[in-house]
Amino acid sequence: MIKKLKITKLLLLFIVLLAAFLRFYQLGANPPSLTWDEAAWGYNAYSLGIDGKDEFGRFLPYDYLESFGDFKPPIYAYLAVLPAKIFGLNEFATRFPSALFGALTVLLTYFLVKRIFWKSEKKEQYALFSSLILAISPWHIMLSRAAFEANVASFFVVLGIWGFLAGVQNKKWYLLISSIAFALSMYTFNTPRVVAPILVLLLVIIFRKKLLEIKKQTIIAFIVGLLVFLPTFGFLLSPQAGLRFKEVNIFTDIEVIKTSNREIANDNNAWWSKIMHNRRFLYSVEYVRHYFDNLNPNFLFIKGDGNPKFSTQEVGQLYIWDILFLVGGLLFLFKKKEGNWWIVPLWLLIGIIPAATARETPHALRIATTIPTFQILVAFGLVNIINSFKKWKYPLSFIIFAFLFVNVLYFAHDYFVHYPISYSSEWQQGYKESIAYVSQNKDKYDKIFISQSLGRPYIYYLFYMKIDPKTFREQSVVKRDAFGFVTVEKVGKLYFTANYPIERQGKSNNLYISDMTNIPENAKILKTFYLLNGQPVLVAYII
Secondary structure (H helix, E strand, O other), X not given: OHXXXXXXXXXXXXXXXXXXXXXXXXXXXXXXXXOHHHHHHHHHHHHHHHHOEOOOOOEOOOOOEEEOOEEEOOHHHHHOHHHHHHHOOOHHHHHHHHHHHHHHHHHHHHHHHHHHOOOOOOHXXXXXXXXXXXXXXXXXXXXXXXXXXXXXHHHHHHHHHHHHHHHHHOOOOHXXXXXXXXXXXXXXXXXXXXXXXXXXXXXXXXXXXXXHXXXXXXXXXXXXXXXXXXXXXXXXXXXXXXXXXXXXXXHHOHHHHHHHHHHHHHOOOOHHHHHHOOHHHXXXXXXXXXXXXXXXXXXXXXXXXXXXOOOOOOOOOOOOOHHHHHXXXXXXXXXXXXXXXXXXXXXXXXXXXXXXXXXXOOOOOOOHHHOOHHHHHHHHHHXXXXXXXXXXXXXXXXXXXXXXXXXXXXXXXXXXXXXXXXXXXXXOOOHXXXXXXXXXXXXXXXXXXXXXXXXXXXXXXXXXXXXXXXXXXXXXXXXXXXXXXXXXXXXXXXXXXXXXXXXXXXXXXXXXXEOXXXXXXXXEEEXXXXXXXXXXXXXXXXX
């Protein structure tokens, strides 16, 4: 027994180290540059670490961070404060919390699976393989290697479920951990604000009798969780909280209403047509379609998310290898019904609910709260399929894991060798190099005009030039429109505008940073900045 325990610990240590390696290796260099959201997380962490205020001057914001007209849950910025202090304001520090919590999720998944299947003889196998499948998951690796707050939120959801199960099984006070974790998930990403309450309600209903037996711990956990959640409750009812949802949800898609009106008119406004083509019915159909988009085999196993930030486009969110074991896992799960097996499929189905309201589906980021349900199902299927062939167990295992190794090797080679070159444009490559040039030459010019063609340039200049937050607040020109969107037009001598002047006026001495399509004929190009594939992306010029 002791020897078996030592082997289990060694295997778990290996899995966690493997997970850490795949998440931290070349973290500052791949992905090849920062998205504007990542730059915003990093700079806000930098700002909070200096004077306790976010970039726009709100002291210790607890309900939201204002960013490009989006109002983000703030936890990620606070998690990045210490890395920014230790490593400096750079790509590695900004992504450090996501990579760290990604690796911790792999470790926590081991303990979670043991709680889910806590009476099963195979719980150690289920737990170890679930952690391994998550450690090498292309989906989870890519989410962990960029500053995606959804990845951290997934950790808190996993922690919440694990704490709850531990609390109702034999660790009563772990309910406190659960309530805090679920509350923190809602300070981290928007999706858990829907998913976490539904999961909690489900768990409370199923385990109501056990919770009544540990009434003291249940009441204290409820009060503490409520106290953690309450500060953000007022914001959730505000117009700002719904701004992003209004922008991306299917229920504001005017095309559905146009279709409804057109079909009713084609039927001469018949009463039955008003029922059949009612816009509410059409929206319901759209919701169901968008829901099942997230379970599309092409998305899961072949190409992955259409956005290269979440998929290499060469591998799905899961490996092709996973197909057999995912299907097998579902079949065995419903057949064997071990422990609290029902949590896995219900958690998966609940995790897709908010994502299905979005116009863009499938979406790997918005269903990140389903992680690690897919991986648990794959592991469950793997263990039971192998054990079903007792006579051929070892040769079959060799073949299965050889095929898995090929899948992982293919993904790793593509991601670490080809991906940064192929998709550097998707990560706003060119800003860092052009900003380094501006930093070296800014004193030579009266004004510097920067094109917005790559999107949100001001945050990159704040980040890479490490502009003091106080200086930014004092020297910037910030405009907000009626919808709450923020535009920073100027910081000191830096001007961020789409239509800057292209002719010299008087004796003006200006520098221009532009894309390749905005260069006037009389411009003198000083330097060209390239993507990793050699394609020019920005130029510095004077007139």
